[in-house]
Amino acid sequence: MSLSVDIAHQLGDFALEAAFRAGPGVTALFGPSGSGKTTIARAVAGLLTPDSGRIVLDGDVLVDRAGRIDLASARRRIGVVFQDARLFPHLTVAQNITFGARYAPQGAPGLDARMIERTLGIGALMERRPATLSGGEKQRVAIARALTMRPRLLLMDEPLAALDGPRKDEILPYLERLRDVGGDGGGIPIVYITHAVAEIARLADRIVVLREGRVVRAGEVGEVMSDPALVPLIGVREAGSVLTARVEECDPKGLSSLSISGGALRLPGIAAAPGTSMRVRILAQDVLIALEEPKGLSSRNILPAVVEAVHRGGGPGVAVSLRVGQDRLLARITAEASDELRLAPGTACYAVLKATAVARADIGAGPKS
Numbered sequence: 001m002s003l004s005v006d007i008a009h010q011l012g013d014f015a016l017e018a019a020f021r022a023g024p025g026v027t028a029l030f031g032p033s034g035s036g037k038t039t040i041a042r043a044v045a046g047l048l049t050p051d052s053g054r055i056v057l058d059g060d061v062l063v064d065r066a067g068r069i070d071l072a073s074a075r076r077r078i079g080v081v082f083q084d085a086r087l088f089p090h091l092t093v094a095q096n097i098t099f100g101a102r103y104a105p106q107g108a109p110g111l112d113a114r115m116i117e118r119t120l121g122i123g124a125l126m127e128r129r130p131a132t133l134s135g136g137e138k139q140r141v142a143i144a145r146a147l148t149m150r151p152r153l154l155l156m157d158e159p160l161a162a163l164d165g166p167r168k169d170e171i172l173p174y175l176e177r178l179r180d181v182g183g184d185g186g187g188i189p190i191v192y193i194t195h196a197v198a199e200i201a202r203l204a205d206r207i208v209v210l211r212e213g214r215v216v217r218a219g220e221v222g223e224v225m226s227d228p229a230l231v232p233l234i235g236v237r238e239a240g241s242v243l244t245a246r247v248e249e250c251d252p253k254g255l256s257s258l259s260i261s262g263g264a265l266r267l268p269g270i271a272a273a274p275g276t277s278m279r280v281r282i283l284a285q286d287v288l289i290a291l292e293e294p295k296g297l298s299s300r301n302i303l304p305a306v307v308e309a310v311h312r313g314g315g316p317g318v319a320v321s322l323r324v325g326q327d328r329l330l331a332r333i334t335a336e337a338s339d340e341l342r343l344a345p346g347t348a349c350y351a352v353l354k355a356t357a358v359a360r361a362d363i364g365a366g367p368k369s
């Protein structure tokens, strides 16, 4: 699958001029409120005609203003899931879902009804009406309805934004399953719009960063998230890295051992068999830097690292990107400490991370090996 978007659109004072590509897997469109995410989603879904530009899905031109092409929304075969589930209140869950199936073209590839039911865990909800469902359950049903149309692309616009924290945590594993079902890029491609970094860290393969209607950066999620120059945009408390780790030994009640390319991690809250691949988000504010290997320290994770870049902002903090094996880890320390340690590209050091600093919600399913 490939989606290519290159559009411009004026809305009052707001000028959107965005170009990006999305491939298989999950592509996150990320940016602060008002950066243009929803405007792009509406243009891709066919709910808004951009002033100029082109949108092409799998070689099929959806929009080409110069060529006067603007395919009707219903003919684009894009499943859309909004913040609010928008289910039909008078229909049962099963009827809501079958409604989507009416739009499925004969013989189109996609997940069958049983697989959708299993992936989203909605088997027990089929006879219920939307009013009796929790917010998370409603969203799972809305996703199922979108999938039964057998779309070529699933477009999700802030699907968790209306849910509280525990409900978000409850639905994330279902979204991970949806991402991974099919595997090897064979699953349904998803464009996932959000301003929540935690969701991107759990779900996205690629990220497109938007600001004031422009794409300021696009790339693989691990690389972009750990770019020290993007810390101001991502937010100093949210910035961090996303690593792929393999479970070596599991102790669900204590600390489990995981391997990453540059060493070992010991983390709590893992209940996965040895050999399982996990994604771990490590916040920059939780990483310390030492020039010598610390001894007699309570921290469980001490990783040999090399400084790659030191990024100074306007404030007292600096963002330091560290190469740890093949991975990049981001640390946020004070400028004073950075000066004292004379950190510069090439400095050999140790990255120190408290095991308990990594929240359970920041550990998710990783890519299948």
Ligand SMILES: Nc1ncnc2c1ncn2[C@@H]1O[C@H](COP(=O)(O)OP(=O)(O)OP(=O)(O)O)[C@@H](O)[C@H]1O
Residues within 6 Å of the ligand: 011, 012, 013, 014, 031, 032, 033, 034, 035, 036, 037, 038, 039, 040, 195
């Ligand atoms: N009909 C309109 N007329 C004028 N300005 C508009 C209109 N619709 C949207 N805008 C403006 O366009 C900008 C981009 O809006 P958009 O909804 O695409 O942003 P967003 O990144 O999705 O934000 P959020 O995360 O808050 O949903 C905003 O500044 C918004 O106020």
